[in-house]
Amino acid sequence: MAAVDPSVADVQAQSRIEAADLIVAYLEQLGVEYVFGVPGGAIEPLYNALARSARRGGPRPIVARHETGAAFMADGYTRITGRLGVCCSTTGPGATNLITGVSSAYDNNIPMLVITAQTALNTFGKGAIQESSCTGVNTVGMFQYCTRYNTLVSHPEQLERKLASAVLSAFQSPAGPAHLSIPLDILRGPAPVSSPSFDLAALLRRPSLMDEDAVERLCQALTEARRPVIVIGDGCSEAIGTLLEVALLLEAQVLTTPHGKGLVSPYHPLFRGVIGFAGHRSAERVLEDPGVDLVVAVGTGLGEFESNAWDERGLLNRRLVHVESTEGHLTRSPMARLHVRGRILSIFERVKDHLLERGYATREDLLEGARRSVWGAPASGEAPRRHFELDDEDKCRDEGAPIKPQRLMTELTRLFPPSTRYFADTGSSLAWTIHYLHPYDRRVAGRRDAHGGLYRTCVNFASMGWAIGASVGAAVGARGTPVVCIVGDGAMLMSGQEITVALQERVPVVFVVLNDGALGMVKHGQRLGGAERIGTELPETDFAAMARAMGVPGHVIRSPQDLEALDVAAICARPGPTLLDVRIDPEEIPPMGKRVRVLQGKA
Structure with a gap:
């Protein structure tokens, strides 16, 4: 048998794309920089692909000390960048160690791709070390309850479509983790295609969808309200600037949930504090004021910590309008007078235009006063002033x-x-x-x-x-x-x-x-x-x-x-x-x- 020319073998090896390389190519398409995890035998092909990627400046691994920490890192990465957080683990205990961090992301609607390995397909049911198939410690079954998408990739031809489905599911409403469990032999085997077939980055562009009729009713309610209040949750991240402009136009008092607290300057002249867990008495008094005739809660799930422990007197009553992009959150406010579904930025851009068309004070007129309140008086060096109360x-x-x-x-x-x-x-x-x-x-x-x-x-x-x-x-x-x-x-x-x-x-x-x-x-x-x-x-x-x-x-x-x-x-x-x-x-x-x-x- 003739010897193979080493240079030809090198070219063949370089052109061979493993399934793990295809996964990494999709991560690069999505702008993902890091994969957080802990390596192990069954997940080794993914780490090999990440090593090849890192050498050319693509996505690379960051090794956590425990898989739960890896999931928390992916969570924090997503929160600060808006990009997909990715975490991975080997089979068996590596996968089960991820579950707490993945559950946290699930409960907080954090987009995340979770990749766990399985032992090779031909070892299923044989008692392989760390086997976590349906015949072992069933990790796919465990992840069922804390993911938006959850599947075992049992054939190479499934990989690309299931990967696409996982990524798209992670960002759909409600957002959250999507889990792929991939056997060792599939990860290291040839990819079904030589490069990504789908443009997932383009498919993830957010549509400006909204319930037009409900938005019109919201505009009417805001213009008719004598003393409106806006409650800002963490779902307002993209729209916060526009929301605060609307608050300035209406001179509406602004409250936040604990999750939404970081979106509003504590020195904003309309800010009255945080409602819910560890919140401020000044915020509670706003909601208890009988003169307040409209409360617009935006981008909040209204759970225990966000609703002041399900406060029916101040919040969860007929004064409430609940504005949400995550429809599941609306199930917690059946007492509301109005539900407004859609992209929050689009909704409040429409509200702002409506108010300006009806002669509300211009943005420039109000911004100058607001800036003076937040920045203090530059000439005198006056410090900014809070408009809410602290205990002790x-x-x-x-x-x-x-x-x-x-x-x-x-x-x-x-x-x-x-x-x-x-x-x-x-x-x-x-x-x-x-x-x-x-x-x-x-x-x-x-x-x-x-x-x-x-x-x-x-x-x-x-x-x-x-x-x-x-x-x-x-x-x-x-x-x-x-x-x-x-x-x-x-x-x-x-x-x-x-x-x-x-x-x-x-x-x-x-x-x-x-x-x-x-x-x-x-x-x-x-x-x-x-x-x-x-x-x-x-x-x-x-x-x-x-x-x-x-x-x-x-x-x-x-x-x-x-x-x-x-x-x-x-x-x-x-x-x-x-x-x-x-x-x-x-x-x-x-x-x-x-x-x-x-x-x-x-x-």
């Missing part, structure tokens, strides 16, 4: 040690640059940040896609450790932008190893650990609710030392003076993460009374 505001100025959480939140937004993105984890971190952390956003109107704004949290599925991974995913998605992750000591002990990913990727994530030696929200919840005090104590932990052991600079913060001593400019400029071990006053109770009453059935 005097503690925001407390000089003592241990530092009050209220003071910490106030200082963070003063010390860090205005462009900083804040990610708050589940637990006391969530309550403290919703109520007291107010990034200095000078924008009052103008069309923009804010991708969630300056503050992000995850209040629906509420996974501990979410912010740790999400902040890393956000930081690699928006390199050069400082990211602050606010997390409790319990979550840090659970998932803190992911900070080494930020180190490896050289991104400036600042991990602010609220160190009070306890599962704080549970501890204070037990006390407020009169429950047994059990299971909340954590060992005294030096997180700054832990960080230094992993190669990350760590600082212990005991007082406001310790914060002042930090060189924040240098921290934000350094190519890598920093950890602040903040020894907060453990006796300060987070603003969580409403949540306790819900748990007791008294809300």
Whole structure:
């Protein structure tokens, strides 16, 4: 048998496209830069394809320390870029480890492509190591309940169409994760085509669809309302500039949900605070005002944390108009006087035009006054003023040690640059940040896609450790932008190893650990609710030392003076993460009374 010329063999090898290479080609078409995951034997062909891609500047892998962290990273990447987040794992325990992060994305409508491996098809039913087919630990069955699309690719000819279906399903309403489970032999086998057959990027362009009749009724309701209120949820990201212009034209008071908080400047003259979990009394009073005759809730699922624990007196009543692009959210507001379906930006562009045509004050007339309110008076150096109330505001100025959480939140937004993105984890971190952390956003109107704004949290599925991974995913998605992750000591002990990913990727994530030696929200919840005090104590932990052991600079913060001593400019400029071990006053109770009453059935 004649020998094969080595140069010919090289050409043949280079021209051979494996199924995994086709997957990567589609990711590149969609502008995806990274695949977050943990490698393993069954998923190896995908990593081989990513290695080939990385050498030519295409999508590359980022290795998480745990698969749940990989899913959280993909979540954070999507939130800050608007692009598809992608995570992957090997078969068996790799796939099951992904489930918590994928479930979180599902409950928060985050588009995500989830790729898990299977052992080779011919091993199904034979007890192969880590087998997770229908005859083993059935991972496809597990993902059924936390994905928008979920399938096993059982033949090479299925791959391209199922991949296309998964990507399109991830962005459809309701958005969420789509899961492909692919056996090892299919991943490493020849692709059914030599290059992508479909232009998925073009198919994902958002249509400007809306319910025309309902929009006309919304316009009529707004022009007839004497004292309208607009409630902004996280679904308003694309439309926030236009929404704020409409609010200025109507002089409508503006509230946000916890999810939507980062979209509105806390110094906007019409902003009255956050409703729902850890919200502001000034916001509740707006909804309780009998003079308010119209409440327009936009881009919010109206779950427990977003609806002030299903508040029927102030929100969920006949004053409500619910505007949504995700139709499933409308099932939670059957008491509303009107449902308006469609792309939120298109709806409020139409509303704005309607108001201007009917002689409402011009945008320029109102913007100047709004800018003065938000920016302060330049000549006098007057600081901007909030138009909502904080609980225990005097503690925001407390000089003592241990530092009050209220003071910490106030200082963070003063010390860090205005462009900083804040990610708050589940637990006391969530309550403290919703109520007291107010990034200095000078924008009052103008069309923009804010991708969630300056503050992000995850209040629906509420996974501990979410912010740790999400902040890393956000930081690699928006390199050069400082990211602050606010997390409790319990979550840090659970998932803190992911900070080494930020180190490896050289991104400036600042991990602010609220160190009070306890599962704080549970501890204070037990006390407020009169429950047994059990299971909340954590060992005294030096997180700054832990960080230094992993190669990350760590600082212990005991007082406001310790914060002042930090060189924040240098921290934000350094190519890598920093950890602040903040020894907060453990006796300060987070603003969580409403949540306790819900748990007791008294809300």
